Amino acid sequence: MRCIGVRYAVSFRTWKVAQFARSRSMDEQKLLDRITVNPAIFGGTPIVRGRRIAVEHILGMLAAGDTLEEIVEFYPFLEKEDIQACLIYARRIVGRERVEPALVD
Numbered sequence: 001m002r003c004i005g006v007r008y009a010v011s012f013r014t015w016k017v018a019q020f021a022r023s024r025s026m027d028e029q030k031l032l033d034r035i036t037v038n039p040a041i042f043g044g045t046p047i048v049r050g051r052r053i054a055v056e057h058i059l060g061m062l063a064a065g066d067t068l069e070e071i072v073e074f075y076p077f078l079e080k081e082d083i084q085a086c087l088i089y090a091r092r093i094v095g096r097e098r099v100e101p102a103l104v105d
Helices: 002-032 055-063 068-074 080-094
Strands: 035-037
Touching (some): 002 080, 055 080
8 A cells, every 4th residue: 555655656746847847848948939040130149039139148247247137237128037048048058959049030
């Protein structure tokens, strides 16, 4: 009887982890939709929401020690989710996952 309960607990936990991973993946994709590529802007470098601010620039600011609040203050058109999208994009690139930002004309 105890063995059945353990199996149920393990399978439930596995299900919850899988459910969380699917949810996170959908949330990440929604955030990644903020990263676009426009050949007319910065030669097709990934940019944030079609604006003239490159993902690379945001990552450089974070690497230099700028806080999220400082970046949003300096670029008021940016949102917290834009910066989060840049970090997700970078993580996927470093992890060698396939990332295809939306092509905007």
